[in-house]
Amino acid sequence: xxxxxxxxxxxxxxxxxxxxxxxxxxxxxxxxxxxxxxxxxxxxxxxxxxxxxxxxxxxxxxxxxxxxxxxxxxxxxxxxxxxxxxxxxxxxxxxxxxxxxxxxxxxxxxxxxxxxxxxxxxxxxxxxxxxxxxxxxxxxxxxxxxxxxxxxxxxxxxxxxxxxxxxxxxxxxxxxxxxxxxxxxxxxxxxxxxxxxxxxxxxxxxxxxxxxxxxxxxxxxxxxxxxxxxxxxxxxxxxxxxxxxxxxxxxxxxxxxxxxxxxxxxxxxxxxxxxxxxxxxxxxxxxxxxxxxxxxxxxxxxxxxxxxxxxxxxxxxxxxxxxxxxxxxxxxxxxxxxxxxxxxxxxxxxxxxxxxxxxxxxxxxxxxxxxxxxxxxxxxxxxxxxxxxxxxxxxxxxxxxxxxxxxxxxxxxxxxxxxxxxxxxxxxxxxxxxxxxxxxxxxxxxxxxxxxxxxxx
Amino acid sequence: xxxxxxxxxxxxxxxxxxxxxxxxxxxxxxxxxxxxxxxxxxxxxxxxxxxxxxxxxxxxxxxxxxxxxxxxxxxxxxxxxxxxxxxxxxxxxxxxxxxxxxxxxxxxxxxxxxxxxxxxxxxxxxxxxxxxxxxxxxxxxxxxxxxxxxxxxxxxxxxxxxxxxxxxxxxxxxxxxxxxxxxxxxxxxxxxxxxxxxxxxxxxxxxxxxxxxxxxxxxxxxxxxxxxxxxxxxxxxxxxxxxxxxxxxxxxxxxxxxxxxxxxxxxxxxxxxxxxxxxxxxxxxxxxxxxxxxxxxxxxxxxxxxxxxxxxxxxxxxxxxxxxxxxxxxxxxxxxxxxxxxxxxxxxxxxxxxxxxxxxxxxxxxxxxxxxxxxxxxxxxxxxxxxxxxxxxxxxxxxxxxxxxxxxxxxxxxxxxxxxxxxxxxxxxxxxxxxxxxxxxxxxxxxxxxxxxxxxx
Numbered sequence: 001x002x003x004x005x006x007x008x009x010x011x012x013x014x015x016x017x018x019x020x021x022x023x024x025x026x027x028x029x030x031x032x033x034x035x036x037x038x039x040x041x042x043x044x045x046x047x048x049x050x051x052x053x054x055x056x057x058x059x060x061x062x063x064x065x066x067x068x069x070x071x072x073x074x075x076x077x078x079x080x081x082x083x084x085x086x087x088x089x090x091x092x093x094x095x096x097x098x099x100x101x102x103x104x105x106x107x108x109x110x111x112x113x114x115x116x117x118x119x120x121x122x123x124x125x126x127x128x129x130x131x132x133x134x135x136x137x138x139x140x141x142x143x144x145x146x147x148x149x150x151x152x153x154x155x156x157x158x159x160x161x162x163x164x165x166x167x168x169x170x171x172x173x174x175x176x177x178x179x180x181x182x183x184x185x186x187x188x189x190x191x192x193x194x195x196x197x198x199x200x201x202x203x204x205x206x207x208x209x210x211x212x213x214x215x216x217x218x219x220x221x222x223x224x225x226x227x228x229x230x231x232x233x234x235x236x237x238x239x240x241x242x243x244x245x246x247x248x249x250x251x252x253x254x255x256x257x258x259x260x261x262x263x264x265x266x267x268x269x270x271x272x273x274x275x276x277x278x279x280x281x282x283x284x285x286x287x288x289x290x291x292x293x294x295x296x297x298x299x300x301x302x303x304x305x306x307x308x309x310x311x312x313x314x315x316x317x318x319x320x321x322x323x324x325x326x327x328x329x330x331x332x333x334x335x336x337x338x339x340x341x342x343x344x345x346x347x348x349x350x351x352x353x354x355x356x357x358x359x360x361x362x363x364x365x366x367x368x369x370x371x372x373x374x375x376x377x378x379x380x381x382x383x384x385x386x387x388x389x390x391x392x393x394x395x396x397x398x399x400x401x402x403x404x405x406x407x408x409x410x411x412x413x414x415x416x417x418x419x420x421x422x423x424x425x426x427x428x429x430x431x432x433x434x435x436x437x438x439x440x441x442x443x444x445x446x447x448x449x450x451x452x453x454x455x456x457x
Numbered sequence: 458x459x460x461x462x463x464x465x466x467x468x469x470x471x472x473x474x475x476x477x478x479x480x481x482x483x484x485x486x487x488x489x490x491x492x493x494x495x496x497x498x499x500x501x502x503x504x505x506x507x508x509x510x511x512x513x514x515x516x517x518x519x520x521x522x523x524x525x526x527x528x529x530x531x532x533x534x535x536x537x538x539x540x541x542x543x544x545x546x547x548x549x550x551x552x553x554x555x556x557x558x559x560x561x562x563x564x565x566x567x568x569x570x571x572x573x574x575x576x577x578x579x580x581x582x583x584x585x586x587x588x589x590x591x592x593x594x595x596x597x598x599x600x601x602x603x604x605x606x607x608x609x610x611x612x613x614x615x616x617x618x619x620x621x622x623x624x625x626x627x628x629x630x631x632x633x634x635x636x637x638x639x640x641x642x643x644x645x646x647x648x649x650x651x652x653x654x655x656x657x658x659x660x661x662x663x664x665x666x667x668x669x670x671x672x673x674x675x676x677x678x679x680x681x682x683x684x685x686x687x688x689x690x691x692x693x694x695x696x697x698x699x700x701x702x703x704x705x706x707x708x709x710x711x712x713x714x715x716x717x718x719x720x721x722x723x724x725x726x727x728x729x730x731x732x733x734x735x736x737x738x739x740x741x742x743x744x745x746x747x748x749x750x751x752x753x754x755x756x757x758x759x760x761x762x763x764x765x766x767x768x769x770x771x772x773x774x775x776x777x778x779x780x781x782x783x784x785x786x787x788x789x790x791x792x793x794x795x796x797x798x799x800x801x802x803x804x805x806x807x808x809x810x811x812x813x814x815x816x817x818x819x820x821x822x823x824x825x826x827x828x829x830x831x832x833x834x835x836x837x838x839x840x841x842x843x844x845x846x847x848x849x850x851x852x853x854x855x856x857x858x859x860x861x862x863x864x865x866x867x868x869x870x871x872x873x874x875x876x877x878x879x880x881x882x883x884x885x886x887x888x889x890x891x892x893x894x895x896x897x898x899x900x901x902x903x904x905x906x907x908x909x910x911x912x913x914x
Contacts, residue, residue: 263720279810328763353736
């Protein structure tokens with residue numbers, strides 16, 4: 001049975017029990033499910049007609065700690081819907097059980113009055129920490145980090161540090177990577193629990209720790225954080241402020257979530273689709289429309305240049321209507337080759353494989369590869385050119401194919417670098433944009449070559 | 458200073474020291490670098506002219522354990538180049554230090570004679586394990602798992618288990634997640650080191666462990682493994698054979714690597730580019746050509762249908778040449794909208810957001826969104842239609858736009874489901890394929906509408 005089928009079944013069991021007010025079954029079935037699965041089931045239920053009421057009822061049946069966990073798996077909109085129905089007292093209890101990063105995220109969704117009210121009822125330390133975590137800009141290390149890490153004061157012995165780990169274990173997001181800080185709170189080293197466990201109990205952590213710590217600044221972009229975690233196979237990466245003080249950590253699972261959503265965003269951008277706030281099957285229709293329409297309409301106007309090009313060459317076309325036959329083929333091929341080149345460059349830049357300095361090298365490689373591709377495609381199309389319009393037309397078509405594929409590929413390869421230089425996201429060099437640019441250029445190239453060769457012939 | 462700049466600088470230091478045979482500097486600089494960074498620097502050096510000799514010399518300067526680590530970060534081809542220059546004795550020493558999964562990968566690259574020779578010189582247990590790990594099919598859980606995990610026999614007490622962790626710590630890939638096995642080697646539960654550390658020393662692991670373990674079969678696809686690790690925020694996932702015996706684990710960092718390379722593959726497939734064996738800046742030119750040419754040439758022939766369509770409607774075109782003006786625009790817009798729809802569906806399926814059962818729901822949504830998109834684009838293009846060819850042409854163009862965008866979007870949305878149904882990878886519904894199909898259909902739709910409306914007018 002696949003994961004989806006299992007979940008669908010579990011959902012029916014829960015809904016049936018809820019329907020019959022069968023609290024026994026509910027209290028038995030719910031704890032056996034994992035938080036991630038409950039989250040998905042609840043999300044599914046909330047979407048259905050009148051589903052929100054049932055969603056709230058099921059949330060109520062979860063023990064507080066579980067509820068806090070499940071909340072972290074729900075989309076913001078649903079967290080908000082849940083919070084709206086809950087009194088401040090109950091909300092505070094759940095907030096307390098949430099991990100510090102998820103608490104700050106939910107807090108940021110609430111309106112200001114509610115936030116003020118909640119803050120007033122918190123202990124001072126808690127309040128300060130929440131305000132701090134909630135203040136970081138979205139998309140930065142600060143916004144995805146947690147403050148539930150294990151800090152070990154410099155100077156401690158191994159056995160003291162182990163004791164500290166045991167004390168902190170219930171609350172810390174991870175206890176497997178320990179951070180050694182000086183009296184000012186500055187990060188001076190790191191030590192894995194594994195190293196600590198095999199060390200002599202009387203040794204000092206300062207003598208065991210790795211001093212050259214990989215860390216990120218609190219305003220570092222989250223993509224870069226995810227890239228470092230993946231590159232160095234880290235369990236967690238410490239986050240420091242401008243004074244080198246340790247302010248949080250980003251754990252591997254949060255980094256993996258970032259990497260996944262960045263990949264989705266890149267893939268969508270590659271098709272000129274704006275960033276969606278949720279999965280495609282759930283995002284509101286209006287939002288889906290909005291994220292797609294901008295570039296489509298823009299490209300309508302860009303495409304008019306192709307039309308203008310055609311209008312300019314009306315005489316050539318009228319003289320040799322067979323030329324139109326090859327038009328979709330030529331501009332389509334150029335667009336495909338160019339979109340491939342752009343995609344390779346954009347993804348290479350995103351994974352860190354391609355740097356700005358590699359520009360010249362890639363250009364040389366693309367020149368060779370695209371030239372070969374163009375020649376291959378010209379050979380494929382030449383016989384059809386002869387069949388449909390004779391040798392001259394075949395020559396025009398084959399020659400145009402080489403030039404258009406070469407031009408399109410080079411444009412596709414260079415565009416991400418150019419966009420990057422002017423401060424845009426290279427992924428803006430999406431397939432639709434590249435294709436449209438090549439369409440317009442392809443028309444000009446094709447009919448220019450045709451006019452030249454046919455006039456001479 | 459960016460990561461790339463730092464690496465370039467470190468590379469120059471290493472190369473200069475090597476040039477001057479300055480072993481002091483080398484032995485000082487190398488240990489300070491991280492294995493991932495040394496790997497990248499060495500890869501860079503190996504690519505340069507005569508670089509392989511320098512690459513080998515630098516590898517020689519690394520302590521054996523370091524060398525084993527760095528090897529894991531090098532592409533297979535370079536690992537092979539290195540192994541070819543090394544005697545069996547030296548190779549065995551390094552193999553021993555590698556993690557079991559990387560050892561099996563390198564082993565699989567060697568030719569059979571060499572493999573046999575190496576196996577003969579290994580201890581029996583080592584040999585059996587290596588043969589086993591090397592035997593799993595690429596792309597499965599078995600091929601990416603490691604056998605360096607901590608197994609705790611069922612029945613042990615907490616203090617016995619802690620002792621076992623300390624003993625295994627130097628060799629295990631992770632000691633933070635422990636796996637409890639019965640006398641037959643079957644996985645019966647899991648326990649985190651965190652739980653173990655806070656438990657009463659005399660308690661039995663069987664009373665503490667989680668019995669409902671998330672595990673994967675040894676032949677499970679690696680994408681699914683990565684998806685489960687991400688979904689349940691796991692440090693590692695246990696891998697079991699058909700008899701439920703624990704045979705290995707896949708750690709979070711290996712899962713993250715899989716997720717990243719799968720995302721890259723999906724993005725490339727979205728442009729009809731075959732899977733590359735390395736980054737785009739490093740893969741051999743011939744390979745880059747091969748991975749791109751297949752679909753490009755195939756699409757050349759597919760595009761001929763557009764041409765055939767045009768030929769069929771030659772009379773309509775001759776009567777109203779202004780129609781050609783809008784041809785690139787209409788088929789381009791349909792292609793863009795269709796490619797967007799395909800991308801959204803394919804990525805949704807890859808991340809697990811869209812299941813096969815969501816087909817009907819997505820169809821309804823796409824109908825509404827694509828209809829709105831088509832209307833918007835028709836409104837944008839209608840004024841130009843009036844300008845260039847009068848009201849009738851404007852009507853033809855606007856009406857065609859709605860139909861083509863709607864048809865293209867629905868085709869793009871459905872194609873991944875259809876491909877999936879016939880057992881193909883949904884990602885084959887790439888932008889070039891969708892665009893080409895829509896190009897051909899767009900020509901037919903446009904000129905059919907034109908023929909009908911113009912004949913009537």
